[in-house]
Amino acid sequence: MTSSASLDALLEEKMKFRENDSQQQTDVLQEEPSASAALPPGMQKSQDTSVDDLLKEMSRVPLFMTSLDEVGDDSGENVELEALKALAYEGTRAEIAQNFREQGTELVRTEKRYREAREYYTKALNALKAPPVPPDPEQGPQVVEIDEEAELQKERSIEEVCLVNRALCNLEMKNYGSCNRDCAAALRLNPKNVKAWYRAASACLALDKVAAALDACQSGLSFDSQNTALKSFMTRIEQRRDHLAAVEKTRKEREERTRLEQATLRLALMNRKVLARRTDRPLEMPEAKVxxxxxxxxxxxxxxxxxxxxxxxxxxxxxxxxxxxxxxxxxxxxxxxxxxxxxxxxxxxxxxxxxxxxxxxxxxxxxxxxxxxxxxxxxxxxxxxxxxxxxxxxxxxxxxxxxxxxxxxxx
The missing domain is CATH 3.10.20.90 (Phosphatidylinositol 3-kinase Catalytic Subunit; Chain A, domain 1)
Structure with a gap:
């Protein structure tokens, strides 16, 4: 397998070969050699490699990868790539989780790829729940001083942020139930998290749970009364509440009028001694109505x-x-x-x-x-x-x- 170092050497040899070849072209104008000199083995290998083969070799190096498909050697392995993957799981739980969190945040901020970002936040949260990695016996005893209290606070902070950010991904993907569950988990860690209250209110409003949305907004404002986003969203919720109240009022009035009309019609038929009944299979004639x-x-x-x-x-x-x-x-x-x-x-x-x-x-x-x-x-x-x-x-x-x-x- 061609490593990054060997690839650099190969490219360097190609540059030297091109310089030598340029000098030889100048000499050829003066005299024509009777025979070509043999190239060194490394340069001969580079000279004999086609562009497609060279690109294929480069695609196995993580720096030049454009796809994770078919990036191994003949045995299907890629040492460089596996090494990079392993790096993602090295360090303390907080460090591993922070790495995944940053990758998820980058996907949200630059590309709005919420589905992929959600997976990274999930990996971060799972990393925080994982048991500590046992020391490698081949490396011998290691003494690492860790402030357990500070590390625990760091983990809680990362967990809170990942939950709130994953709630955003679920909100954008219209997974409102999952969004609310993530917000609730974040608020158990920190009831003052305004972003969690805002996203919980957004998910509730999307489901027309106006009372719950209002409660979430009011809770957030109780911790940050001047929060512009929450105040603006509170106005939206109140408008939706008033609209739904008007719709409900109209519905009840219509139902009440229908009830009164039916009662009046029954009274009219009874006063006139007209008998009326309905069957299980009436004709489909909407215009037929007493x-x-x-x-x-x-x-x-x-x-x-x-x-x-x-x-x-x-x-x-x-x-x-x-x-x-x-x-x-x-x-x-x-x-x-x-x-x-x-x-x-x-x-x-x-x-x-x-x-x-x-x-x-x-x-x-x-x-x-x-x-x-x-x-x-x-x-x-x-x-x-x-x-x-x-x-x-x-x-x-x-x-x-x-x-x-x-x-x-x-x-």
Missing amino acids: ALDDPLDASSTLNIPVMILYPVHAQTDFIKQFQESESISEHLSYLLPVPWDQNNEYTTSNVECYIETIEGGLIKAGKKLSLLKLLSSGKLEVVDDLVRVMVVPKGKAAQWIEDFKTRRGKQ
């Missing part, structure tokens, strides 16, 4: 959606607002004749109307009776906010009724 002209006045006009069915020809019409005082004939006057009626069977005077009863039978509906008169008879009901009226030509009514009864009997 409603009062004034939703909060039970005495105002009641509007009931009506489906006009032409069962003989499998056709339909829909009346969104059929007022309680209106009759079927009033609506048939503009619905008939229908465009698909080739035989002119559907005229106001030539059709009969039927409505299915609560028991499943049929009742012949008077075309001139008001809808309320029909519904208040106690035999009919509004199903899923809809009344179905079947319109049949008189000449085909008897047969259609028989077919209806047969189908009901089979069911």
